[in-house]
Amino acid sequence: xxxxxxxxxxxxxxxxxxxxxxxxxxxxxxxxxxxxxxxxxxxxxxxxxxxxxxxxxxxxxxxxxxxxxxxxxxxxxxxxxxxxxxxxxxxxxxxxxxxxxxxxxxxxxxxxxxxxxxxxxxxxxxxxxxxxxxxxxxxxxxxxxxxxxxxxxxxxxxxxxxxxxxxxxxxxxxxxxxxxxxxxxxxxxxxxxxxxxxxxxxxxxxxxxxxxxxxxxxxxxxxxxxxxxxxxxxxxxxxxxxxxxxxxxxxxxxxxxxxxxxxxxxxxxxxxxxxxxxxxxxxxxxxxxxxxxxxxxxxxxxxxxxxxxxxxxxxxxxxxxxxxxxxxxxxxxxx
Numbered sequence: 001x002x003x004x005x006x007x008x009x010x011x012x013x014x015x016x017x018x019x020x021x022x023x024x025x026x027x028x029x030x031x032x033x034x035x036x037x038x039x040x041x042x043x044x045x046x047x048x049x050x051x052x053x054x055x056x057x058x059x060x061x062x063x064x065x066x067x068x069x070x071x072x073x074x075x076x077x078x079x080x081x082x083x084x085x086x087x088x089x090x091x092x093x094x095x096x097x098x099x100x101x102x103x104x105x106x107x108x109x110x111x112x113x114x115x116x117x118x119x120x121x122x123x124x125x126x127x128x129x130x131x132x133x134x135x136x137x138x139x140x141x142x143x144x145x146x147x148x149x150x151x152x153x154x155x156x157x158x159x160x161x162x163x164x165x166x167x168x169x170x171x172x173x174x175x176x177x178x179x180x181x182x183x184x185x186x187x188x189x190x191x192x193x194x195x196x197x198x199x200x201x202x203x204x205x206x207x208x209x210x211x212x213x214x215x216x217x218x219x220x221x222x223x224x225x226x227x228x229x230x231x232x233x234x235x236x237x238x239x240x241x242x243x244x245x246x247x248x249x250x251x252x253x254x255x256x257x258x259x260x261x262x263x264x265x266x267x268x269x270x271x272x273x274x275x276x277x278x279x280x281x282x283x284x285x286x287x288x289x290x291x292x293x294x295x296x297x298x299x300x301x302x303x304x305x306x307x308x309x310x311x312x313x314x315x316x317x318x319x320x321x322x323x324x325x326x327x328x329x330x331x332x333x334x335x
Contacts, residue, residue, distance in 0.1 A: 007053065008175040008182065014047035021046040021063060028059075030072040031112070037066040051175050055131040056186045058172040060123045068116040071107070075129040077149060078107040079193055086118025089151075093276070097151050104161065106149040106197045110274070125165070125172075127190060130222065135190045136198055143207045143221050145263075146270055149197040157196045164192035205262050206253065212237060213251040216244065217259060224263045225289065230256055264289040265304050272312040282309040 013024050018036050021044075025034045028048065036044075042064070050059035068091070081104040089097040089107065091114045099105055107113070109129075130144070137144040153161075168185040171177045205221075208214040219236045220228065233256045234244055248255055254262065271285045283294055286309070291297035301309050 008051055008177075009053070010049075010051045010175045012047075012049045014045070016043065016045050018044055018065075024048060025061075025063075025067075028061075029070075030074055031070045033070040035067060035069050036063065037068075039065045051173050052126070053182075055128050056172065056189070057126045058124075058169075059126065060121065062119075062121045063117075064119050066116075066118055068114070070112050070114050072112040073107055073109055077109050077127045077129060077132050077147065078124050079104050079127075079197075080107055080122060080124045081105070082117075082120045082122045084118065084120035086120060087122070088116045089113060091116040103155075104153070104158065104196075106151050106193075108151065109149060110146060110271075125189065125193070127193070131186070132190055132194070135187060136194050136200060139191065139194060139198075140200070140202070142203050143205055143263075144218065145200075145203050145221060146267065147194075147198060148200045148270070148274065150199050153196045161192050161196050164189055204266050205259070208251045208253050211247075211251070212239065213247050213253055216247075216256065217253070220256065220260050221263055224260060224267065227290065228257075228260055261300075264291065265301060268301065268309070269305055269312060272309055273315065275313050277313050280313060282313060285309075 013020075015021065018039075022034050022036060024046070025048070026032055028050075044065055046061075046063045048059065048061045050057055052058060080099070081102055082099050084101055085099075087099040089099065089105070093114075097105060097108075129146075133144040133147055136142075136147055168189045171181055171185045172189075207217050216233055216237045216239075220233060223232075223236075226232075230241055230244065234241055237244065239247065244256060248259075253259065268285050268289050268291070271289075272280070272282065275285065282298075286294060286297050298309055305312065
């Protein structure tokens with residue numbers, strides 16, 4: 001959990017050397033694949049300014065040339081809008097996202113994605129994933145977890161979001177703003193973004209309402225990718241093994257390790273629903289969430305969700321192509 005005493009930092013870069021711009025933006029986007037093409041008639045220049053802390057960063061950038069490459073969002077969610085046309089996200093996919101001037105979009109999350117951009121000024125607000133997921137969970141009355149943000153929004157919902165961004169801008173861009181004010185604006189703008197873009201379904205994971213069990217469950221959710229034991233949960237919560245089991249039993253909750261398995265199953269389900277069968281395999285997703293025995297995993301998955309993992313992975317393709325389940329390509333749990 002982040003401290004409430006975060007100190008924001010401000011950074012600013014500008015110049016006229018293409019190689020310097022490539023180095024800068026590869027660092028910003030956590031990638032080694034930024035390319036800059038021919039400059040505009042007045043010559044090449046770039047600038048980048050950002051102010052932020054561990055939760056939220058506001059940034060603006062301008063590159064006076066065509067550019068393309070790959071962005072790796074890591075554990076961040078990003079709202080972005082450009083002042084001009086010509087920026088495309090997921091440029092190499094069947095359903096690329098075209099950014100229209102001054103219309104906010106949510107970057108694809110949880111995976112690297114390609115982009116292709118004409119010269120323009122772009123503004124972004126980047127949210128630490130743990131922060132935005134916790135705000136979303138509080139709004140939905142659910143446990144924190146990966147968010148499903150629609151990329152584009154209903155135009156009728158955007159004016160209220162723009163007003164919220166404009167009202168918070170003075171604080172977000174001021175590294176000297178009082179911490180309580182910055183915290184309040186962080187939450188205000190996070191809630192406004194979620195109101196417009198969040199389409200995360202219920203996690204389906206039974207959770208305790210409050211107290212030590214809820215704290216233990218939230219810790220398990222946050223660390224579900226790691227190899228965990230009951231002893232790890234005990235250390236994190238300060239409870240003995242007997243005390244932990246008794247607390248879960250009194251709350252009517254599944255045991256900590258059963259709860260961990262349920263979290264992992266639902267995370268695999270969400271990843272497969274969002275996955276592209278041309279680049280995603282059931283095996284890699286299952287292993288990423290700690291399921292080493294793929295045959296046992298497939299049986300447990302089918303018992304929980306009523307379908308094979310490969311059926312979940314190919315459902316989006318069937319919707320887009322109009323295929324029936326019987327005509328869709330099949331995939332084993334190891335491919």
